[in-house]
Amino acid sequence: MGDQITKDPASFISHLELDQPDKTFLDSNELIINMGPQHPATHGVLRVILKLDGEKVLGTECVIGYLHRGVEKIAEHRTYTMFNPYVDRMDYVAAVSNGLGYCEAVEKLMNVQAPPRANYIRVILTELNRLASHQLWLGTHALDIGAMTPLFYTFRDREEILKIFEKYCGARLTTHAFRIGGCLYETYDGFEQDVKKFIDFLPPKIDEYEELLTTNRIWVERTKGVGKITAADCVALGVTGPVLRASGVKWDLRKAQPYAAYSEFDFDIPIGQSGDTYDRYLVRMEEMRQSLRIIRQAVERIPEGPIMAKVPKVIKPAVGEIYHSIEAPKGELGYFIVSDGSTQPYRIRVRPPSFVNLQALDLMVRGQLVADVIAVIGTLDIVLGEVDR
Amino acid sequence: MPEDTKSPTPPSGQPHAAAPAKPAVPATTPWDSPTVARLKSQYGSGVQEAVTYLGQNYFVLDASVTAEALRILRDEEQFDYCVDITATHNPTRDKQFELIWILYSFARNERIRVKTNIADGASFPSSVSIWPAANWLEREVFDMFGIKFDGHPDMKRILLPEGWKGHPLRKDYGIIQQDQEWVQINLGIESGQ
Numbered sequence: 001m002g003d004q005i006t007k008d009p010a011s012f013i014s015h016l017e018l019d020q021p022d023k024t025f026l027d028s029n030e031l032i033i034n035m036g037p038q039h040p041a042t043h044g045v046l047r048v049i050l051k052l053d054g055e056k057v058l059g060t061e062c063v064i065g066y067l068h069r070g071v072e073k074i075a076e077h078r079t080y081t082m083f084n085p086y087v088d089r090m091d092y093v094a095a096v097s098n099g100l101g102y103c104e105a106v107e108k109l110m111n112v113q114a115p116p117r118a119n120y121i122r123v124i125l126t127e128l129n130r131l132a133s134h135q136l137w138l139g140t141h142a143l144d145i146g147a148m149t150p151l152f153y154t155f156r157d158r159e160e161i162l163k164i165f166e167k168y169c170g171a172r173l174t175t176h177a178f179r180i181g182g183c184l185y186e187t188y189d190g191f192e193q194d195v196k197k198f199i200d201f202l203p204p205k206i207d208e209y210e211e212l213l214t215t216n217r218i219w220v221e222r223t224k225g226v227g228k229i230t231a232a233d234c235v236a237l238g239v240t241g242p243v244l245r246a247s248g249v250k251w252d253l254r255k256a257q258p259y260a261a262y263s264e265f266d267f268d269i270p271i272g273q274s275g276d277t278y279d280r281y282l283v284r285m286e287e288m289r290q291s292l293r294i295i296r297q298a299v300e301r302i303p304e305g306p307i308m309a310k311v312p313k314v315i316k317p318a319v320g321e322i323y324h325s326i327e328a329p330k331g332e333l334g335y336f337i338v339s340d341g342s343t344q345p346y347r348i349r350v351r352p353p354s355f356v357n358l359q360a361l362d363l364m365v366r367g368q369l370v371a372d373v374i375a376v377i378g379t380l381d382i383v384l385g386e387v388d389r
Numbered sequence: 390m391p392e393d394t395k396s397p398t399p400p401s402g403q404p405h406a407a408a409p410a411k412p413a414v415p416a417t418t419p420w421d422s423p424t425v426a427r428l429k430s431q432y433g434s435g436v437q438e439a440v441t442y443l444g445q446n447y448f449v450l451d452a453s454v455t456a457e458a459l460r461i462l463r464d465e466e467q468f469d470y471c472v473d474i475t476a477t478h479n480p481t482r483d484k485q486f487e488l489i490w491i492l493y494s495f496a497r498n499e500r501i502r503v504k505t506n507i508a509d510g511a512s513f514p515s516s517v518s519i520w521p522a523a524n525w526l527e528r529e530v531f532d533m534f535g536i537k538f539d540g541h542p543d544m545k546r547i548l549l550p551e552g553w554k555g556h557p558l559r560k561d562y563g564i565i566q567q568d569q570e571w572v573q574i575n576l577g578i579e580s581g582q
Contacts, residue, residue, distance in 0.1 A: 064548065065546075065548035065549055072558060073557050073564060074564075108443060109443070235469050236521045238520065249495070320415065320417075320442050321442070322442075323472075323473075334491070336473065346477070349473065349489075351472060351473040351475075356522060359525050388548055389548075
């Protein structure tokens with residue numbers, strides 16, 4: 001993939017130059033409308049300024065930051081342990097993944113390793129969370145496009161995952177399930193049975209979702225060929241996760257640079273070909289099945305032993321810096337942590353997948369219809385809590 | 390995973406003493422690779438450091454050669470994916486800001502960091518023409534640190550509103566100052582904290 005950028009880089013640039021006086025007078029066919037920030041189909045507080053020619057999108061500009069809480073600044077005023085719950089509030093539908101990335105990054109910085117049992121528990125919970133995140137994505141994405149039924153199906157089944165989380169750590173969404181060095185909680189009595197019951201329960205349900213959508217003519221018409229993005233453009237724009245894979249790049253951090261216990265499991269990376277909304281749908285559906293495969297292997301082979309590494313009560317990593325990233329449900333989630341040797345991080349930078357992926361929106365919707373903007377926002381699977389941090 | 394093979398081994402073989410075990414203090418080691426040799430032969434002392442820390446490789450380059458080196462890394466060394474651009478603020482240093490690029494190569498499955506130091510108020514050439522992904526990332530650096538990128542197509546704030554005062558991730562930006570000011574103006578009381 002040496003020469004990826006075949007296009008003029010200027011073609012990626014998306015700003016409408018609204019404040020230039022000579023651009024104030026639009027072509028009589030052109031129209032600028034505002035979508036959001038309080039719009040149910042933008043999955044949070046995303047404002048998109050659309051420049052339209054009739055129904056055709058000529059360009060977009062995203063206005064973000066409505067949910068900015070200054071997480072990175074807060075981190076500088078907290079200890080490493082105190083910052084741990086904050087990361088759950090970024091991608092709040094995949095809080096477990098956020099926690100895993102942060103805990104592993106600090107562990108790497110301190111040069112400690114979580115024990116094998118903790119890693120297995122982490123993998124099981126993280127993959128369950130990936131399923132929950134994909135289910136939420138599927139339900140809301142289908143709802144945006146006009147299919148209401150999948151939402152009820154996916155939320156019904158997602159509930160089973162949240163119940164497992166609740167029994168494990170007491171919280172359903174912002175779980176704070178992991179600690180630096182391992183896990184705080186041992187699995188509850190019947191955890192394995194609950195998880196096994198769930199992985200037998202879900203596959204027929206995924207078939208059910210597919211029955212509703214995969215060959216549904218309305219769904220296919222609304223998604224096939226919509227929001228196409230090529231592999232080269234994905235790489236140039238830094239787009240990762242299912243969006244990259246649907247464009248045909250077989251790249252998943254769980255395989256490319258395995259973390260936790262992922263190197264011990266057998267699973268496939270599904271890829272698409274055309275990079276359109278329909279392919280991204282298929283890729284995520286297959287990812288759900290692969291997640292179940294991982295969970296099955298993990299729960300069958302879960303080792304005995306301690307769940308916490310020897311970590312000092314006061315965490316003071318040596319002076320230095322680390323970048324660690326994991327494959328979150330939405331793409332590469334990275335933490336860049338700089339330590340000055342004190343109990344508080346000198347700087348924590350979160351590399352959020354949603355923020356970087358959202359940059360591709362403009363490229364994906366140019367030349368398409370307004371209604372497709374909704375479909376593309378849905379298929380990018382962004383969470384505004386993570387975009388704005 | 391090429392990163393971990395080089396990382397120092399944790400002291401798992403030794404029995405822990407009665408006192409809480411102290412993790413081994415990791416050290417930086419020189420990083421040697423064809424990429425390093427190439428940049429060193431091209432820029433000589435422009436490559437200030439090339440080291441490995443905890444199995445991760447990074448360069449510290451002189452600001453004058455960094456923009457060009459980034460292009461070489463993408464065009465000739467296959468670092469085609471710009472993972473992240475960020476910065477840190479070190480008020481005690483002469484050159485206060487450290488800019489950091491995290492790069493990844495799909496072909497080599499390798500991740501590196503490029504760092505450079507610039508003074509307060511200095512701007513830096515934009516890398517949007519190298520990686521279009523840099524667009525929003527550079528805007529965020531500007532928003533949070535006030536570092537301007539020359540040649541960026543749309544250099545304005547991204548997360549904070551246009552009229553925001555200051556750049557929050559600078560170390561001299563107090564965490565409650567904004568809040569207090571708002572409370573004083575709008576509620577007419579001394580402090581909300």
